[in-house]
Amino acid sequence: MKILTTPRLERCIGCHSCSLACARLVHQRLSWDLAGIRIASSGGLSTGFEARTCLACTQAPCALACPTGAYSQRRGGGVIVRKNLCICCGECARACPVDAIYLDPTGDPFVCLHCGKCVPFCPHDCLEMKEVAGGSLAGKAEAPEVAA
Amino acid sequence: MIRDFFRVLVVDLASGKGKVAKVSGREEVAGGSGLGALLFAKYGKADKPWDDPEQPVIFAIGPLTGYFPLMSKTVAAFKSPYHDQYAESHAGGRSALALRFADLDALVLTGRASSPSALVVGSRHLELKEVHYLWGLDIQESGKLLRRMFKGSGHRSILRIGPAGENNSAMAGINVDTYRHFGRLGGGAALGAKNVKAIVIIGDGSFPLMEGKDYPKLFESVYQKLTATDMMQKYHNLGTPVNVAILNEQKALPWRNLQATTDPNVHGITGERFAETALLRNAACAGCPVGCIHIGFSRERFHTDYRYFYRQVSYDHEPIFATGSMLGVTDCFAVLDIIDVIEQMGLDVMSAGVALAWATEALEKGVVTEKETLLPLKFGQHQTYEEALRHLAFGVNDFYRLLTQGTLKAAAHYGGADFACVLGQEMAGYATGEVFFASQALGLRHSHLDSAGYNYDQTHRDKDVGQAVDFLIKDEASRAFLTSMVACLFARGVYTEELLGECLQVVGYAALADNIGAVSRNIQKLRWQTRITTGFNPAGVSIPKRFTEVTTRKGKVDGEFLLALKGAYARRILAITHGEDLSPG
Numbered sequence: 111m112k113i114l115t116t117p118r119l120e121r122c123i124g125c126h127s128c129s130l131a132c133a134r135l136v137h138q139r140l141s142w143d144l145a146g147i148r149i150a151s152s153g154g155l156s157t158g159f160e161a162r163t164c165l166a167c168t169q170a171p172c173a174l175a176c177p178t179g180a181y182s183q184r185r186g187g188g189v190i191v192r193k194n195l196c197i198c199c200g201e202c203a204r205a206c207p208v209d210a211i212y213l214d215p216t217g218d219p220f221v222c223l224h225c226g227k228c229v230p231f232c233p234h235d236c237l238e239m240k241e242v243a244g245g246s247l248a249g250k251a252e253a254p255e256v257a258a
Numbered sequence: 259m260i261r262d263f264f265r266v267l268v269v270d271l272a273s274g275k276g277k278v279a280k281v282s283g284r285e286e287v288a289g290g291s292g293l294g295a296l297l298f299a300k301y302g303k304a305d306k307p308w309d310d311p312e313q314p315v316i317f318a319i320g321p322l323t324g325y326f327p328l329m330s331k332t333v334a335a336f337k338s339p340y341h342d343q344y345a346e347s348h349a350g351g352r353s354a355l356a357l358r359f360a361d362l363d364a365l366v367l368t369g370r371a372s373s374p375s376a377l378v379v380g381s382r383h384l385e386l387k388e389v390h391y392l393w394g395l396d397i398q399e400s401g402k403l404l405r406r407m408f409k410g411s412g413h414r415s416i417l418r419i420g421p422a423g424e425n426n427s428a429m430a431g432i433n434v435d436t437y438r439h440f441g442r443l444g445g446g447a448a449l450g451a452k453n454v455k456a457i458v459i460i461g462d463g464s465f466p467l468m469e470g471k472d473y474p475k476l477f478e479s480v481y482q483k484l485t486a487t488d489m490m491q492k493y494h495n496l497g498t499p500v501n502v503a504i505l506n507e508q509k510a511l512p513w514r515n516l517q518a519t520t521d522p523n524v525h526g527i528t529g530e531r532f533a534e535t536a537l538l539r540n541a542a543c544a545g546c547p548v549g550c551i552h553i554g555f556s557r558e559r560f561h562t563d564y565r566y567f568y569r570q571v572s573y574d575h576e577p578i579f580a581t582g583s584m585l586g587v588t589d590c591f592a593v594l595d596i597i598d599v600i601e602q603m604g605l606d607v608m609s610a611g612v613a614l615a616w617a618t619e620a621l622e623k624g625v626v627t628e629k630e631t632l633l634p635l636k637f638g639q640h641q642t643y644e645e646a647l648r649h650l651a652f653g654v655n656d657f658y659r660l661l662t663q664g665t666l667k668a669a670a671h672y673g674g675a676d677f678a679c680v681l682g683q684e685m686a687g688y689a690t691g692e693v694f695f696a697s698q699a700l701g702l703r704h705s706h707l708d709s710a711g712y713n714y715d716q717t718h719r720d721k722d723v724g725q726a727v728d729f730l731i732k733d734e735a736s737r738a739f740l741t742s743m744v745a746c747l748f749a750r751g752v753y754t755e756e757l758l759g760e761c762l763q764v765v766g767y768a769a770l771a772d773n774i775g776a777v778s779r780n781i782q783k784l785r786w787q788t789r790i791t792t793g794f795n796p797a798g799v800s801i802p803k804r805f806t807e808v809t810t811r812k813g814k815v816d817g818e819f820l821l822a823l824k825g826a827y828a829r830r831i832l833a834i835t836h837g838e839d840l841s842p843g
Contacts, residue, residue: 123549125542126355127327127481134467135474140324141464142359142413142544150412158539159412214464215382233485233547 111186112239113166113224114147121234122159124149128228128237135227137220143212146222147237164188164210164222166242172221175205181221186242188224259465260321260766264293264363267379268301271452272311272369274386276379281364285769285777289320290744292781293364294335294346295788301366302344304791308337308444309426309451311370317357317457320744322758323545324358325765326477327484328749330545332357332440333741339444339451340428340664340683343792346703346785347442350543350746351435352461356415359461371453378408381463392455396420396602397433398569400456410460417457420604422651423450427662429609429650429684433601437541437551437572441606442705443683473764480761483752485547493550493748494540498575499529501687502583508716508811510690512579514586514637515615516679516804519689526588527578536590538570543746550748556594571598579687580611584679585618586637599644603651609664612684614646616665616677625674630657666802676803690715691810693726696823699801700831701734702785707747709733719812721819727826731834738785739778786835796828 132145142148147163166187173181173189180196181189198217203209212220226239259265262284269276287296294316301314316335323329332353338345357365361381371386374393378385387407392400397420404416415435422430423446430446431439440446449457467473484490492500505511506524513521525531536554543551557568571594581587581596600607618635620626628634632649633642646658653659661668665684669675679685681695682704688694690712697711698704706712709730718726736755737747745753753761755774762771770777790796801824806817 123540123542123551124544125547125549126544127547130324130545133464134477138467138469139464140358140467142355142461144464148412231481231547233549 111184111242112226113187113242114163114222114226114229115238115240116161116163116236117238118234118236119159119161121236122149122161123234124151124159125233127231127233128161131228131231132222136223136225144214144220145212145228146220147228148212161236162209162212164224165208166224171205171207172202172211175201177201184224189221191221191223259361264289265361266297266364266366267362267384268366268368269377269379269384269386270369271367271371271375271377271386271454274371276384284321284767285773287781287784288739288742288770288777289323289363290318290331290333290742291346291738291785292742292777293318293320294333295344295781295784297364297366298335298344298788299784301368302337302792304344308339308342308448311452312368313337313448315367315445315448315452315454316364317353318364318744319354319357319362320742321767321770322743322745322761322765323354326761327481328546328548328746328753329743330354330543331741331744331746333744334432334440334445336445336448337792338428339426339447341443341794343794344788345443345445347432347440347445348741348744349432349434349438349440350546351438352413352415352544353417353434353438353459354744355544356413356459356461359413359463360459361463361465365457365459367449367452367454370451374453374455376404376408376456376458377454378458378460380410380460383460383462389455393424394421397436397604398602401433401436404456404458408458408460410458410462413461415459415461417459418604419446419449419455420602420651422604422662423447424455425651425653425662426450427605427651427653428664429606429613429662430604431606433604437553438543439606442609442703444606446604446606468765476760476764480752480757481547484749490548490748494548496529496533497550497552499532499552499573499578501529501575502578503528503530505688505690506583508690510688510712510716510810511583512679512685512687512689513583515584515612515619515677516685516689516808517619519808519810521583521588523588524583527582527590527593529575532573532578532590536573536594541572546746548748554590554594556591556598558595569598571601573597576687577607577611580608581643584611584615584687585640585643587640587643588638589640592640596640596643596647599647603647605647605651608686609684610647610650612679613650613661613665613668614643616669616674616679617646617661619677620669620672620674623674626657626672630655630672632657678802679804680802681805682799688712689808689810691812692815692820692823693718693730695801695805695815695820696827697730699799699824700796700827702789707737709737715810715812721816723819723822723826726823727830730827731830735778735782738781739774742781783834783837786831790832790835796831797825799824799828
């Protein structure tokens with residue numbers, strides 16, 4: 111199972127190509143909001159950029175909060191979304207501690223599905239799909255491999 | 259949003275109310291540059307001065323904005339305080355995508371706010387907020403406060419003016435998202451005259467895309483062309499400053515008010531020097547994966563102990579030319595210090611740098627004295643220039659008040675017009691020869707980007723007036739279509755007419771796709787008609803003597819060839835406005 115990670119976000123130039131790709135290829139929209147990854151400057155462009163995206167929780171608060179089963183736990187982290195079950199109540203977005211879920215004006219939630227379609231559109235290689243066994247936090251620092 | 263009309267938000271600043279207007283003409287003018295001229299015809303007053311409250315300030319995007327990479331620029335159209343005629347200025351940042359996602363093809367400001375105000379627009383938002391407490395603040399301070407005051411971080415664009423715009427400087431730009439600018443021809447004063455300190459555009463809308471795979475497939479192909487090839491390498495590697503060393507080598511870099519075109523001390527301000535010593539990082543306009551924005555740093559030691567503060571300053575070829583070679587400043591950090599002051603004051607860097615270069619030579623020659631300049635301006639003395647730039651932005655005395663309206667305005671009063679480096683407005687950083695000088699002097703925006711005159715100089719040594727003017731006219735029409743899309747002109751090598759046709763077709767503008775040539779010429783004609791209706795006389799343009807004293811790679815500039823080019827180009831421009839055949843012949 112793979113998850114989307116953001117290990118090199120310091121390189122981000124704020125082009126929004128990832129968000130636009132997700133909206134275009136996953137949701138068939140022209141948008142930088144209706145996407146599983148959204149880029150924002152953190153207090154002005156001079157301070158660099160941050161990505162609002164799913165950290166692939168293994169006990170996802172959004173899935174726990176969802177009252178209809180539209181969001182359910184994904185193996186390896188993150189959630190599986192069944193749009194036909196969603197009543198647009200917004201509980202998922204309110205439960206997410208890192209603001210990774212975007213609600214459109216009708217309350218329709220958009221979250222990363224860890225499909226990786228955004229990855230090839232990042233010109234600075236900020237994003238990476240990583241294999242996880244039991245799930246891990248996206249972007250989490252990894253210990254270097256040391257020979258035994 | 260794909261539609262066969264333009265959705266335009268027209269805001270009356272006097273009442274703070276707006277109306278959404280449905281404007282027809284998509285198939286005739288496309289958007290961007292064409293739309294700017296169309297809307298000026300509808301809302302502008304050709305016979306009234308630039309600061310009449312009725313004059314509109316227009317921001318327009320194009321049919322491909324946001325749909326394809328590098329379709330990332332916005333056209334600002336207004337009556338310019340510089341020449342009191344119709345003007346266009348272009349900028350990127352997030353402005354274009356923010357307008358797209360605010361669901362606006364254009365934003366038009368009319369009237370005058372009763373006190374300093376910030377306008378906030380979005381797909382579901384319109385607010386005119388009184389902000390007298392921001393008036394007088396520089397670009398950085400006002401930016402920090404605006405970011406705190408308004409929502410939409412990351413997906414909004416913040417346009418703002420500095421002291422120069424508040425003080426009616428014809429060299430005042432509009433800062434866009436800190437690192438980009440509607441720099442030229444005084445857009446900052448056009449907003450200042452309306453009491454508009456800032457515009458916040460919140461891009462909070464979204465649109466369904468066309469069904470099927472054609473669009474994503476074409477997008478990917480365009481994206482690959484723009485990123486996977488080396489076509490854009492120039493712009494994201496050293497960026498435009500790569501030109502500094504090249505032009506110096508070619509005897510085409512203006513030095514010390516164009517008293518020379520090459521100098522061995524260039525090594526301190528080359529693109530390579532900036533990249534190796536001062537480059538912090540790159541940034542991009544929204545919707546552009548190239549990332550051509552190069553950000554360096556300016557640091558100041560403010561205490562005898564090792565106490566510093568620093569600022570991030572974007573640089574390009576033009577700012578380096580205007581504050582480096584043109585002012586005889588040959589250290590990259592000194593250049594960044596000067597650019598930083600220009601940024602904070604909200605001045606246009608090219609205009610301000612070139613104006614101070616003239617002032618320096620005028621002082622050297624005794625045309626003006628320190629009584630006027632207040633400072634011992636001297637080529638290479640960057641700290642003196644930093645102080646002079648503040649004088650220019652605030653218009654502290656008669657001399658600076660006149661100079662900030664344009665170098666030739668000051669020269670008309672004090673003398674020294676012969677060595678004023680003005681080609682319609684203060685020159686751009688290309689002393690390539692006669693064709694460029696004629697093209698900037700007469701170009702619609704008086705920009706080096708109106709047409710590739712500099713490139714023509716670099717590749718032609720003949721003196722064929724007809725062929726050169728044919729090239730300028732044809733190249734201008736093609737660029738007018740690109741700036742109606744609104745593409746970044748860095749992508750002009752990728753976005754051929756054929757590819758633009760495919761892009762327009764796939765998103766649903768079949769009629770435009772089938773008619774690019776005719777629409778290009780129509781836009782070209784409409785823009786020139788608008789300019790001429792507001793007072794431009796191409797036959798009356800004069801080129802200062804300094805430009806004929808220059809030696810370029812081609813040798814000494816040929817004054818007669820320059821004069822012939824200017825005359826022929828002016829006649830062709832007038833012919834365009836009369837609807838005469840434009841085909842090269």
